Amino acid sequence: MLQAVTEMMEGEGPTARQQDVLDAVLRLLVEEGDRLTMTAVARRASCSKETLYKWFGDRDGLLTATVQWQASKVRVPPVDRKGLDLVSLTASLERFASDWLRVISSDTSIALNRVGVVHAGSDKRDLGAIVLERGRFALGRRLKPVLEAGREAGLLEFDDAEEAFRTFFGLVARDVQIRLLLGDRLELTAAGIDGDAARATQQFLALHGAKTGPRAL
Numbered sequence: 001m002l003q004a005v006t007e008m009m010e011g012e013g014p015t016a017r018q019q020d021v022l023d024a025v026l027r028l029l030v031e032e033g034d035r036l037t038m039t040a041v042a043r044r045a046s047c048s049k050e051t052l053y054k055w056f057g058d059r060d061g062l063l064t065a066t067v068q069w070q071a072s073k074v075r076v077p078p079v080d081r082k083g084l085d086l087v088s089l090t091a092s093l094e095r096f097a098s099d100w101l102r103v104i105s106s107d108t109s110i111a112l113n114r115v116g117v118v119h120a121g122s123d124k125r126d127l128g129a130i131v132l133e134r135g136r137f138a139l140g141r142r143l144k145p146v147l148e149a150g151r152e153a154g155l156l157e158f159d160d161a162e163e164a165f166r167t168f169f170g171l172v173a174r175d176v177q178i179r180l181l182l183g184d185r186l187e188l189t190a191a192g193i194d195g196d197a198a199r200a201t202q203q204f205l206a207l208h209g210a211k212t213g214p215r216a217l
Contacts, residue, residue, distance in 0.1 A: 019069070021045040026111075068134045071139060074103050076095075079146055093204065167207060
């Protein structure tokens, strides 16, 4: 069933009604943390448990869909590999960075990650593994093609796409996520997030930008 949930989320995506359910799950995670139940979700989302089981299979399927729904809010704008230039590459990286910072600083993501950390340190490893696979690893799979396109266009230089992604990820996140998880009430304004995203992108380009100029197409 988890495979079916993944295919639904990565295909046409959840319906509007399913999105309402997933948003209800996120709100409940903020309020109740690990105590979330299918009964509570059905009550909050005003739907039957039978419908939840039909759509998501079980609690793990519902949590998997919820993590993917939250991660989908981080957009990776498509790039034209044939006409890619530094301006469009920079814009794509900045959009990813700003979206990611907005998502991880939301109350829902903080709650989701806190529960995932608790699970990872106990016998209940389900949500921790789900957050890692459908969150961090999935974002890497979505952004690395953009980095590779930049390399093919002669705009970026790196040997390994995963290492390049980890560098960019670290420049964007800095210590923000761990501070939020530990309760630091950072004041992250929209303008501040956009500024941080632009700064991280420029730092990444300083490290991995091509020194010889773009390759002729």
